[in-house]
Amino acid sequence: MDSIFAPKSSSISSLSSSALLSRFLEASSSRKFSSLTFIGSRPFRPSSYSTTFAMASNDVSKPKIITGDFGYVLEDVPHFTDYIPDLSTYSNPLQDNPAFCVVKQYFVHVDDSVPQKVYFDSDEVHACIVTCGGLCPGLNTVIREIVYSLYHMYGVTTVLGIDGGYRGFYARNTIALTPKVVNDIHKRGGTILGTSRGGHDTSKIVDSIQDRGINQVYIIGGDGTQKGASVIFEEIRRRGLKVVVAGIPKTIDNDIPVIDKSFGFDTAVEEAQRAINAAHVEAESVENGIGLVKLMGRYSGFIAMYATLASRDVDCCLIPESPFYLDGKGGLFEYIEKQLKENGHMVIVIAEGAGQELLSESMQSRNQQDASGNKLLQDVGLWISQGIKDYFSRQKTMAINLKYIDPTYMIRAVPSNASDNVYSTLLAQSAVHGAMAGYTGFTSGLVNGRQTYIPFYRIIEKQNKVVITDRMWARLLSSTNQPSFMSDKDVIEDKTECISGEKKEEDPATQFLDNGNRADGVLENKEVSSV
Numbered sequence: 448m449d450s451i452f453a454p455k456s457s458s459i460s461s462l463s464s465s466a467l468l469s470r471f472l473e474a475s476s477s478r479k480f481s482s483l484t485f486i487g488s489r490p491f492r493p494s495s496y497s498t499t500f501a502m503a504s505n506d507v508s509k510p511k512i513i514t515g516d517f518g519y520v521l522e523d524v525p526h527f528t529d530y531i532p533d534l535s536t537y538s539n540p541l542q543d544n545p546a547f548c549v550v551k552q553y554f555v556h557v558d559d560s561v562p563q564k565v566y567f568d569s570d571e572v573h574a575c576i577v578t579c580g581g582l583c584p585g586l587n588t589v590i591r592e593i594v595y596s597l598y599h600m601y602g603v604t605t606v607l608g609i610d611g612g613y614r615g616f617y618a619r620n621t622i623a624l625t626p627k628v629v630n631d632i633h634k635r636g637g638t639i640l641g642t643s644r645g646g647h648d649t650s651k652i653v654d655s656i657q658d659r660g661i662n663q664v665y666i667i668g669g670d671g672t673q674k675g676a677s678v679i680f681e682e683i684r685r686r687g688l689k690v691v692v693a694g695i696p697k698t699i700d701n702d703i704p705v706i707d708k709s710f711g712f713d714t715a716v717e718e719a720q721r722a723i724n725a726a727h728v729e730a731e732s733v734e735n736g737i738g739l740v741k742l743m744g745r746y747s748g749f750i751a752m753y754a755t756l757a758s759r760d761v762d763c764c765l766i767p768e769s770p771f772y773l774d775g776k777g778g779l780f781e782y783i784e785k786q787l788k789e790n791g792h793m794v795i796v797i798a799e800g801a802g803q804e805l806l807s808e809s810m811q812s813r814n815q816q817d818a819s820g821n822k823l824l825q826d827v828g829l830w831i832s833q834g835i836k837d838y839f840s841r842q843k844t845m846a847i848n849l850k851y852i853d854p855t856y857m858i859r860a861v862p863s864n865a866s867d868n869v870y871s872t873l874l875a876q877s878a879v880h881g882a883m884a885g886y887t888g889f890t891s892g893l894v895n896g897r898q899t900y901i902p903f904y905r906i907i908e909k910q911n912k913v914v915i916t917d918r919m920w921a922r923l924l925s926s927t928n929q930p931s932f933m934s935d936k937d938v939i940e941d942k943t944e945c946i947s948g949e950k951k952e953e954d955p956a957t958q959f960l961d962n963g964n965r966a967d968g969v970l971e972n973k974e975v976s977s978v
């Protein structure tokens with residue numbers, strides 16, 4: 448890349464060698480994630496780093512990993528220049544964009560850089576946007592901001608919407624997207640492009656990309672979608688095409704790893720408050736009232752955990768990661784009975800994926816899957832409501848009054864709240880900057896509060912889950928005062944594993960920021976940064 452773009456008057460315009468937006472850094476020994484600004488072919492880094500760099504491999508299909516002293520590992524983002532020689536570059540149109548030139552320091556603070564050259568001429572760009580998987584607040588905001596960023600920052604005027612998810616590439620016509628078309632879509636829930644599950648046919652999709660002359664593909668979706676994006680990228684690279692594949696991580700479940708959180712998650716947690724409040728009002732208005740709320744979370748209980756912590760009215764939160772049992776000492780029924788005797792009412796929040804193993808035991812397991820291969824869940828809310836009613840009618844100790852609220856689709860079909868709107872905007876703008884700079888095969892994400900580009904293979908290797916040995920879950924337990932539903936034996940075994948260190952590598956860290964630091968104890972590195 449060529450020289451860093453800086454207004455001439457900038458105090459640090461002396462950093463005039465080559466440049467880059469942001470990359471993804473992992474210090475492998477401690478599993479720390481951060482990002483850093485690149486100057487030239489070497490990272491700009493604190494002077495305490497005396498690092499020698501070595502590319503692990505020249506095979507373009509392998510991850511670009513650069514290692515150095517003290518366990519330093521940089522996992523670099525794929526770039527056109529990895530597999531296409533002699534590409535033309537163009538001046539970055541942002542140089543002439545008044546929005547980026549009004550303040551001296553723009554772009555050239557050590558924390559903050561952009562490339563002077565981009566890999567697309569504005570007229571040459573034919574971009575497309577697709578949304579896949581379940582709905583999520585903020586989808587329309589991301590679509591809008593990609594269109595706006597391309598038009599207004601880079602002068603790109605050809606942006607197509609793919610209709611109805613991955614299968615829309617080969618089964619539907621495209622939709623022309625202009626700033627006028629998308630102007631107020633962020634105020635609506637859902638996605639104006641439509642979405643779907645299944646229908647991922649890699650060759651048909653890449654054929655369609657080639658046939659339509661598309662050279663920037665923006666793919667918005669959850670973990671399944673990012674896997675789909677990854678194989679599209681591999682195929683595009685195999686064919687040697689100058690086509691960017693950029694992912695934007697979406698899911699209310701927050702089950703995408705590495706990133707701090709996915710957009711739409713905050714809105715979902717906020718919307719869940721309305722259901723929890725209703726459950727609480729209903730429960731406390733009657734004798735022995737129980738308000739039961741089922742929230743989404745197929746494999747990860749983040750929405751349930753954060754909605755519970757936010758509400759403070761919840762007496763018990765059940766998530767897929769924390770097994771529980773119903774009968775006997777320390778079981779759920781005993782706890783409910785105790786709560787009702789002490790407080791006269793209680794509120795239970797249950798994630799849809801919780802207790803599925805118990806349901807399978809008591810009902811005939813169907814093992815069905817949706818079109819994308821996700822497990823179709825049985826309704827744990829209805830099942831547990833019936834179980835609680837049956838228990839109290841057997842016990843004959845008290846008459847209960849249970850209200851079951853299922854707001855699951857209501858919390859993901861709403862427009863995004865203010866914070867998700869801002870977050871979605873940053874993700875979209877960042878994806879466009881990366882694409883114009885010639886990066887590809889990446890997901891745009893916030894890591895430790897910084898915008899980064901994360902190679903697909905890191906996003907798709909596992910799912911983000913609540914770590915029940917982590918502090919956030921401990922905070923929840925101390926807020927609800929619910930039992931841990933672990934037997935003495937489990938606790939002893941768990942402690943032994945922690946002491947022997949066997950679990951450490953296995954446990955994914957909770958990805959949330961906690962006063963600037965990660966809940967897993969990883970400190971944010973303030974000295975290295977990205978755009």
Ligand SMILES: Nc1ncnc2c1ncn2[C@@H]1O[C@H](COP(=O)(O)OP(=O)(O)OP(=O)(O)O)[C@@H](O)[C@H]1O
Pocket residue numbers: 579580581582612613614643644645646647668669670671672673674675676678697698699700818819821
């Ligand atoms: N392993 C995979 N390889 C290729 N494509 C995939 C893969 N997994 C899922 N997909 C495709 O990605 C799209 C969305 O996947 P899925 O339905 O799992 O939703 P998601 O992106 O995980 O979002 P969410 O879980 O938040 O609803 C589907 O069209 C599906 O066919």
Ligand SMILES: O=P(O)(O)OC[C@H]1O[C@](O)(CO)[C@@H](O)[C@@H]1O
Pocket residue numbers: 580581582669698699700743744745799817859
């Ligand atoms: O009914 P659908 O549209 O398949 O979606 C349900 C799933 O989608 C999610 O909301 C993820 O997007 C899960 O929490 C839920 O299990």
Ligand SMILES: [Mg+2]
Pocket residue numbers: 580669670671698
């Ligand atoms: Mg998913």
